[in-house]
Amino acid sequence: xxxxxxxxxxxxxxxxxxxxxxxxxxxxxxxxxxxxxxxxxxxxxxxxxxxxxxxxxxxxxxxxxxxxxxxxxxxxxxxxxxxxxxxxxxxxxxxxxxxxxxxxxxxxxxxxxxxxxxxxxxxxxxxxxxxxxxxxxxxxxxxxxxxxxxxxxxxxxxxxxxxxxxxxxxxxxxxxxxxxxxxxxxxxxxxxxxxxxxxxxxxxxxxxxxxxxxxxxx
Numbered sequence: 001x002x003x004x005x006x007x008x009x010x011x012x013x014x015x016x017x018x019x020x021x022x023x024x025x026x027x028x029x030x031x032x033x034x035x036x037x038x039x040x041x042x043x044x045x046x047x048x049x050x051x052x053x054x055x056x057x058x059x060x061x062x063x064x065x066x067x068x069x070x071x072x073x074x075x076x077x078x079x080x081x082x083x084x085x086x087x088x089x090x091x092x093x094x095x096x097x098x099x100x101x102x103x104x105x106x107x108x109x110x111x112x113x114x115x116x117x118x119x120x121x122x123x124x125x126x127x128x129x130x131x132x133x134x135x136x137x138x139x140x141x142x143x144x145x146x147x148x149x150x151x152x153x154x155x156x157x158x159x160x161x162x163x164x165x166x167x168x169x170x171x172x173x174x175x176x177x178x179x180x181x182x183x184x185x186x187x188x189x190x191x192x193x194x195x196x197x198x199x200x201x202x203x204x205x206x207x208x209x210x211x212x213x214x215x216x217x218x
Contacts, residue, residue: 005164005182005215007156008100009149010130012111012118014168016093017125020047020190021086026078027058030071036062047191048171050112050142051075080120089125090188092207099217101129106156109133110148110165131156144174149181164214166206170194184211 014020027038027046042061046054055068055075064071100107108131111118115135122128134152141147153160165176165183169191176183177198185196186203196202201210 003159003162006105006158006162007153008105008107008164008166008215009110009134009152009156009176009181010107011165011167011169011172012109012121013113014047014090014188014190015166015172015186016090016109016127017121018086018088018090019083019121020168020188022079022083024190025082025086026075029078030075031058031062034062034064034066036064043190044193047194048112048143048169050136051114053142083124087121087124089127090186091205093127096206096211097127097129099212100215103215103217105215106131108152108156109135110152111135112142112148143169144171144178146175146178146180149176149179153179153181166211170196173197173199182214184214 010016024043027043031038042058046057051072052068055071059066109118113136115133115137118133118135132155134148136142139147139151149165150160153163156163160180161182163181165181166186167173167176167183168186168188173183173185173196183199184201184203185199186205187194201214203211
C-alpha cells in the first residue's frame, strides 16, 4: 500500500521561480562578451548543478581562460540586473502552496543554489512559510546525488517515500528518485528534453489535478 505523503519538498529554480529564464540571459551575455554562443546543449549540461560545477562545465566546454570565481562575480551582477525586470513565480505556485498549507503539510525548499541566493530569490518573488531550506551550503554532494533530499526527509522526520519532491530538471528528478521520494517532474521549455525516468508523474504545471491527487488534496 502506498504511504500517505507527509511533507513536500520544492526545488526552486524553474519550479517555483522562472530563474532559469534569467540564467539563460546571463549565460548568453557572458559568452557573447567572449565571442561564444550559449547553446541549448551547454545549458542543459549546466542546469540543476551547483554554480561552481555549472561554471566549470562552461569553462571546459569553450576552453575559457576565466576562473570560476571571476565568472561567479560577473554572473551574479548580471543575474540581479536582469532579474529585476523578468523574475516572477512559476504558474500556479501560490495557489498550490495555499493548498499544501491548508492540508497542514510542512514544506521546504531544496536548491542547488547558496542560502544567500535562495533567500534573495524567494524574497524577490514574495514566497515564504517554508519550514527550512536545504541549499548548496548544507550538503557535500549536490543534485543529482540523493543527499539533498535525504537530508530534507531527515529534517522533516519522515521516511523519503512519505515526501513529495517537485522538480523541473532531469538532475533534480534523479536526486529525488534516488532518495526514494515520490517525485513529480514539472518540465518547462528549458527542461522539456530532459530524462525524467523514475518520476511518479510528469505534469505541465502545479495546477495539474494529478499532483493534488498524490497529496489527497481536495
